[in-house]
Amino acid sequence: MVNPKTWALENEKFLRSLRDFTAITEALSLPTGSTILDLGVGSGWTSILLAKIGYQVVGVDVSPKMIALANQRANQEGAKVNFAVGDIHNWQSSSQFDAVVCYDVLHHCYDVAAVLTKAANHLKSGGRLILLEPNFGHQFTASARAAKKQFGVRENGMRYRPLKHQLRWAGFTTVKRYYHPYPDRVYIGTAGFLKRLLNRTFYPK
Secondary structure (H helix, E strand, O other): OOOHHHHOOOOOHHHHHHHHHHHHHEEEEEEOOOEEEOOOOOOOHHHHHHHHHOEEEEEHHHHHOOOOOOHHHHHOOOOOOEEEOOOOOOOOOOOOOOEEEEEHHHHHHOOOHHHHHHHHHEEEEEEEEEEEOHHHHHHHHHHHHHHHHHHHHOOOOEEEHHHHHHHHHEEEEEEEEEOOOOOOOOHHHHHHHHHHHHHHHOOOO
């Protein structure tokens, strides 16, 4: 028998992933056939979905088991993705890409600056880096504490200003902050966030 609480939690995680992926594709805004480097792919679902909507994707993860699972899932889905085992702090390719995606990755890294520098080095001129990370409070959540205890992973909180400084240091000239706290739209910058917050407060659905 399905536990309603468990089902609701898993369903919310699934919906959150779909909202996140939609935000990523909106931020990418690239034509079909563009090349994307997906860093820290885990089981590969972001890479597979990006490939299925027409992008040429290379996915990298430090875990051979995760890459094996990603290849298996890609084959099942009929998605063409080039997966590779590698530590994203120092992984190197001779190719350059139209975009680099890091989804829920940086807050696990021991050297964020190194990863951002690697991302910059793998971008074509005018390319873009898409980051989607939890905020500073993430490290204090029950899920983060449980993950650290069970898997021994880092679950750092991310702060915008230090991250922006690291992006500048890595060579990124334009940094935009996207907020998507609600599923219906992505808002850009502080003004967009405040607009959505005011709408939610005074004009609830």
